[in-house]
Amino acid sequence: xxxxxxxxxxxxxxxxxxxxxxxxxxxxxxxxxxxxxxxxxxxxxxxxxxxxxxxxxxxxxxxxxxxxxxxxxxxxxxxxxxxxxxxxxxxxxxxxxxxxxxxxxxxxxxxxxxxxxxxxxxxxxxxxxxxxxxxxxxxxxxxxxxxxxxxxxxxxxxxxxxxxxxxxxxxxxxxxxxxxxxxxxxxxxxxxxxxxxxxxxxxxxxxxxxxxxxxxxxxxxxxxxxxxxxxxxxxxxxxxxxxxxxxxxxxxxxxxxxxxxxxxxxxxxxxxxxxxxxxxxxxxxxxxxxxxxxxxxxxxxxxxxxxxxxxxxxxxxxxxxxxxxxxxxxxxxxxxxxxxxxxxxxxxxxx
Numbered sequence: 103x104x105x106x107x108x109x110x111x112x113x114x115x116x117x118x119x120x121x122x123x124x125x126x127x128x129x130x131x132x133x134x135x136x137x138x139x140x141x142x143x144x145x146x147x148x149x150x151x152x153x154x155x156x157x158x159x160x161x162x163x164x165x166x167x168x169x170x171x172x173x174x175x176x177x178x179x180x181x182x183x184x185x186x187x188x189x190x191x192x193x194x195x196x197x198x199x200x201x202x203x204x205x206x207x208x209x210x211x212x213x214x215x216x217x218x219x220x221x222x223x224x225x226x227x228x229x230x231x232x233x234x235x236x237x238x239x240x241x242x243x244x245x246x247x248x249x250x251x252x253x254x255x256x257x258x259x260x261x262x263x264x265x266x267x268x269x270x271x272x273x274x275x276x277x278x279x280x281x282x283x284x285x286x287x288x289x290x291x292x293x294x295x296x297x298x299x300x301x302x303x304x305x306x307x308x309x310x311x312x313x314x315x316x317x318x319x320x321x322x323x324x325x326x327x328x329x330x331x332x333x334x335x336x337x338x339x340x341x342x343x344x345x346x347x348x349x350x351x352x353x354x355x356x357x358x359x360x361x362x363x364x365x366x367x368x369x370x371x372x373x374x375x376x377x378x379x380x381x382x383x384x385x386x387x388x389x390x391x392x393x394x395x396x397x398x399x400x401x402x403x404x405x406x407x408x409x410x411x412x413x414x415x416x417x418x419x420x421x422x423x424x425x426x427x428x429x430x431x432x433x434x435x436x437x438x439x440x441x442x443x444x445x446x447x448x449x450x451x452x453x
Contacts, residue, residue, distance in 0.1 A: 115180070
């Protein structure tokens, strides 16, 4: 893995982004921001599974007026997503948000951007320049390919903010097309000192969206690029957070929650390892301590993988061998697989 690009550190609320800090996991609510209680409940659900920054849509003044109540009832920094109307950004700042996301393709008038920047500067609130391939301004050079156009509009906006002596900047360049996204981030990474937020926009439903996101985000992280990530999925945002942490764990960039090793099952398996693994995965979702758990289904790789885990179970016909840090600690009857395994995991975490 390439050495990580060190960017300028900025603070979004109490969370440090860039400057060598841990890569931050963020998500976006799927609720109507005007529905304050539903939005608060969803953010609190995301906090429980490890979300560290949350973005909410602010499509109108009613949504902007909901922000103080939302912020008061959550524990993580709140970012307002602003499009088209610069007055909504000003209202969000007045409401006390911790960050803004502006799309330079949708707010193009320099005087309006300047007004937002001055208000953000007064409050030390960072701005993410969020470029999307699907909403590039018409002024961009059509002779450039899409990735180059994305970089060009980002650089134009960055220079404009810098001319206003504003440097609390984060940048994203997202497309649905993975090669385009990778090209854009690689292009801009050496040009600017600011932290980069990674994602594949409109990635899709979980099955395909996770794959597209892993292909793009992991490629960039392995190249040392990225300070925050979001896995954009057409599903409950919990799945975005779980998927983001799995990406980081798979690259040894962060340890958050269990790492689950399971065999894919085959004709050698003498138990329903697929159902067993799914049940264990569901029970592990809200454990935030790093622990390696193995659920294996046959005698070929099962004992070795189970021994290699902190807690592992190697299943056979009607029985399973239970391991703890490489040592066999017991034999479990089939009806007790889940109960005994989870009890050992809980005891291990407690210490």
